[in-house]
Amino acid sequence: MTQAELRLCSLLLQEHFGEIVEKVGNSLLRTGPRPLRLLVGDTGLLPDQVKKALCVLIQHNLVRYEVQPRGSVEYEARSERILRILRYPRYIYTAKTLYGDPGELLVEELLLHGHLSMSRAVARVADRLTETMEDGKTMDYSEVSSTFVRLADTHFIQRCPMVPESPQSTKVPPPPAPALAIAEKDMYIVPRLSLVGKGKRRHSCDEEEEGEHKAKRQKQEEGTSETPPDDGIYWQVNLERFHQHFRDQALVSAVASRMDQTSSEVVRTMLRMSEVTTASGASHTQPLSSNEIFRSLPAGYNIGKQVLDQYLALLADDPLEFVGKSGDSGGGTYTVSILSGELGVTRGHGASRASPSPFQHPSFIPLLPHRFGSRCARIFRLLLRKKHLEQKQVEDFAMIPAKEAKDMLYRMLSENLVSLQEIPKTPDHAPSRTFYLYTVNVMAAARMLLHRCYKSVANLMERRQHEMRENKRLLEKSQRVEAILASMQATGAEAAQLHEVEEMITGPERQQLETLKRDVNKIDASENQVDETIFVLESFIESTTKRP
Amino acid sequence: RSMAGRGRGRGRGQMTFNVEAVGIGKGDALPPPTLQPSPLFPALERRAAPLPGGEEGEYMLALKQELRRAMRGLPYFVKPGAPRRDIERYSDKYQLSSPVDSAIDWNPDWRRLPRELKIRVRRHRKGRTIPLVPKQQVALDKEETIKKLESLEKKEEEVTSEEEEEKEEEEEGKEEEEEEYDEEEHEEETDYVLSYFDNGESFGPDSDDNGDEAVY
Numbered sequence: 001m002t003q004a005e006l007r008l009c010s011l012l013l014q015e016h017f018g019e020i021v022e023k024v025g026n027s028l029l030r031t032g033p034r035p036l037r038l039l040v041g042d043t044g045l046l047p048d049q050v051k052k053a054l055c056v057l058i059q060h061n062l063v064r065y066e067v068q069p070r071g072s073v074e075y076e077a078r079s080e081r082i083l084r085i086l087r088y089p090r091y092i093y094t095a096k097t098l099y100g101d102p103g104e105l106l107v108e109e110l111l112l113h114g115h116l117s118m119s120r121a122v123a124r125v126a127d128r129l130t131e132t133m134e135d136g137k138t139m140d141y142s143e144v145s146s147t148f149v150r151l152a153d154t155h156f157i158q159r160c161p162m163v164p165e166s167p168q169s170t171k172v173p174p175p176p177a178p179a180l181a182i183a184e185k186d187m188y189i190v191p192r193l194s195l196v197g198k199g200k201r202r203h204s205c206d207e208e209e210e211g212e213h214k215a216k217r218q219k220q221e222e223g224t225s226e227t228p229p230d231d232g233i234y235w236q237v238n239l240e241r242f243h244q245h246f247r248d249q250a251l252v253s254a255v256a257s258r259m260d261q262t263s264s265e266v267v268r269t270m271l272r273m274s275e276v277t278t279a280s281g282a283s284h285t286q287p288l289s290s291n292e293i294f295r296s297l298p299a300g301y302n303i304g305k306q307v308l309d310q311y312l313a314l315l316a317d318d319p320l321e322f323v324g325k326s327g328d329s330g331g332g333t334y335t336v337s338i339l340s341g342e343l344g345v346t347r348g349h350g351a352s353r354a355s356p357s358p359f360q361h362p363s364f365i366p367l368l369p370h371r372f373g374s375r376c377a378r379i380f381r382l383l384l385r386k387k388h389l390e391q392k393q394v395e396d397f398a399m400i401p402a403k404e405a406k407d408m409l410y411r412m413l414s415e416n417l418v419s420l421q422e423i424p425k426t427p428d429h430a431p432s433r434t435f436y437l438y439t440v441n442v443m444a445a446a447r448m449l450l451h452r453c454y455k456s457v458a459n460l461m462e463r464r465q466h467e468m469r470e471n472k473r474l475l476e477k478s479q480r481v482e483a484i485l486a487s488m489q490a491t492g493a494e495a496a497q498l499h500e501v502e503e504m505i506t507g508p509e510r511q512q513l514e515t516l517k518r519d520v521n522k523i524d525a526s527e528n529q530v531d532e533t534i535f536v537l538e539s540f541i542e543s544t545t546k547r548p
Numbered sequence: 549r550s551m552a553g554r555g556r557g558r559g560r561g562q563m564t565f566n567v568e569a570v571g572i573g574k575g576d577a578l579p580p581p582t583l584q585p586s587p588l589f590p591a592l593e594r595r596a597a598p599l600p601g602g603e604e605g606e607y608m609l610a611l612k613q614e615l616r617r618a619m620r621g622l623p624y625f626v627k628p629g630a631p632r633r634d635i636e637r638y639s640d641k642y643q644l645s646s647p648v649d650s651a652i653d654w655n656p657d658w659r660r661l662p663r664e665l666k667i668r669v670r671r672h673r674k675g676r677t678i679p680l681v682p683k684q685q686v687a688l689d690k691e692e693t694i695k696k697l698e699s700l701e702k703k704e705e706e707v708t709s710e711e712e713e714e715k716e717e718e719e720e721g722k723e724e725e726e727e728e729y730d731e732e733e734h735e736e737e738t739d740y741v742l743s744y745f746d747n748g749e750s751f752g753p754d755s756d757d758n759g760d761e762a763v764y
Contacts, residue, residue, distance in 0.1 A: 015616060016616070016619045018626045018628070021625075048667055049628075051652075051664075051667050053626055054665055055652060055661060058660075058661060059656060065662055090608060093604065093607055093608050096607075108615075112615075114624075176663055178659060178660060232659070234660075521609060524609050524613060525609050526599060
């Protein structure tokens with residue numbers, strides 16, 4: 001793990017779980033898997049604090065545990081998973097676009113709590129939705145349930161590994177930690193529950209709930225009086241599935257920008273049909289016949305079968321190979337090529353085709369010109385296409401004067417975006433008889449940029465926290481005033497009195513608060529933006545390193 | 549054309565490769581050597597591209613901030629305990645959350661977790677917090693029992709019926725959950741780093757089976 005990743009993980013843990021959890025997570029990240037005893041010693045925290053922190057981290061799938069042969073339990077931090085906290089807003093937003101408000105809230109609840117049982121998740125979401133509805137209306141559990149089922153069917157949520165059914169044997173002492181496991185085929189099976197009910201509103205002063213009723217309700221909330229029907233079955237968000245969705249989206253938009261809207265719809269349809277049959281990390285989808293595709297096109301698309309066939313042929317012929325033809329049955333079978341599509345892999349030596357790479361992804365195009373200038377970007381793209389070029393060739397092809405070209409090449413060289421490759425003409429490698437070619441080492445450049453991204457987000461977070469700390473006094477004052485105003489309004493104060501309270505915050509202070517808000521929003525939005533780039537880079541690196 | 553850099557300007561850095569090939573011509577001034585780390589805030593040569601706005605961006609921004617706020621309020625946000633007071637203050641009795649309590653604020657499924665992590669679950673009783681806090685401490689803190697009992701006698705007179713119910717629930721709670729009675733929990737009041745004195749035995753698989761020990 002690089003320092004940059006460590007620092008970012010630290011910040012994310014601290015911001016979402018507090019300093020105690022951060023300390024424990026940090027210790028695990030820096031020194032590797034360890035047992036509880038060593039963690040307590042390392043962190044200097046009290047044993048109970050460390051235990052609490054571990055419970056939180058395990059609950060949220062950020063730490064896993066393993067029973068060692070000698071019987072002690074070792075805990076290990078999952079750094080990649082901790083970094084995903086940055087992406088939570090994107091997962092929630094995606095769920096909203098696909099499955100509306102119930103979907104959005106279900107995914108949000110699962111992320112907030114790490115994992116939940118279906119019954120609890122549905123109840124919580126129904127309550128939350130009910131709060132937003134008009135007085136008198138409530139959200140029925142069934143609607144939320146059906147959205148839950150849809151999320152499970154499309155694999156966006158999955159079941160957590162389960163506690164094994166242990167035989168009640170008194171001879172064998174129970175293990176220090178359960179070995180949780182789940183079979184692949186069981187991961188998306190929704191338990192048959194009849195969840196009946198409606199969401200409840202949270203009344204602040206509801207006369208019904210005083211006295212005994214309150215006690216009974218609380219007991220139920222604690223869950224001590226009855227075990228829920230799906231006891232022991234927990235659900236979590238399937239992040240990989242969301243990632244697959246993001247990749248599909250990127251592919252579709254790449255096709256749209258390279259060809260036209262209709263072709264992108266064809267590709268989108270093909271991807272949708274293969275959603276659950278494509279293993280994550282697969283290089284292409286299962287073959288689909290053009291007949292099947294034709295039947296699955298969305299209702300609004302009235303293109304004839306022949307037109308569809310023409311589109312498929314066009315897509316298959318395109319050098320970027322988004323779609324490949326795999327056979328002729330059923331009117332021709334086609335696959336969508338995920339890896340050599342948008343998130344492409346550079347081909348081996350000798351390939352004549354231009355290989356797409358993450359650097360053509362829309363989020364990259366701003367990266368280069370804005371850091372290095374548009375001419376640098378031109379040189380970079382040139383090198384990507386031509387692979388290896390001599391100094392002179394770069395100047396000629398890019399049509400940039402020698403001096404400027406040199407300068408740009410060195411800058412990029414010093415940043416590891418390009419590298420020099422030596423091709424000796426003679427066996428003695430004499431420098432005067434050697435070609436020096438500039439080239440882009442895509443993997444190295446990708447890794448370097450990714451590292452930079454982690455640093456950027458960490459910097460952004462620190463700056464944001466700094467801004468908040470600097471203005472702490474003013475923020476607290478503003479909150480107090482808000483609270484006073486709210487309570488005054490509730491008790492029906494006059495406009496003049498309200499105005500007087502509002503005036504407690506002076507004009508310049510208001511200005512300061514406005515500026516703070518604007519700055520914090522900007523920083524937050526930037527963090528989201530950088531995470532998009534992180535996703536593209538990570539996907540690329542992962543897919544490239546997976547190939548044999 | 550010179551051979552392998554030989555014969556080039558005296559005193560100049562001689563490279564192992566032909567610098568002409570990389571484009572450094574004869575007589576070109578090389579940039580001065582760098583003697584210090586690069587500045588912390590280098591001048592921006594060009595401004596960054598504007599952030600993409602739009603509905604999606606706005607919504608995700610709101611989500612992010614809302615998420616941050618929500619998580620701070622959840623029990624998963626483990627707060628450091630309030631610093632231990634030097635003298636017992638009147639207001640301590642009214643603190644809702646005891647500092648660094650040997651309790652966890654939510655109810656995890658203990659079946660899914662290693663047994664060594666189990667600690668007491670703090671139950672929230674809305675509207676009954678005031679008599680509760682000292683009472684819980686009475687039940688569990690051996691050392692402060694007598695002190696607290698005396699201060700509670702007055703309170704007990706006021707809310708007898710509620711307390712009886714609580715007593716039952718507390719005892720139920722104790723039976724339901726195995727209570728971990730590490731020596732360390734009671735030595736928390738010392739300043740010594742307890743982990744130095746841990747001989748490791750309390751974390752083995754055997755010592756966790758003390759649910760049957762009598763509670764004094």
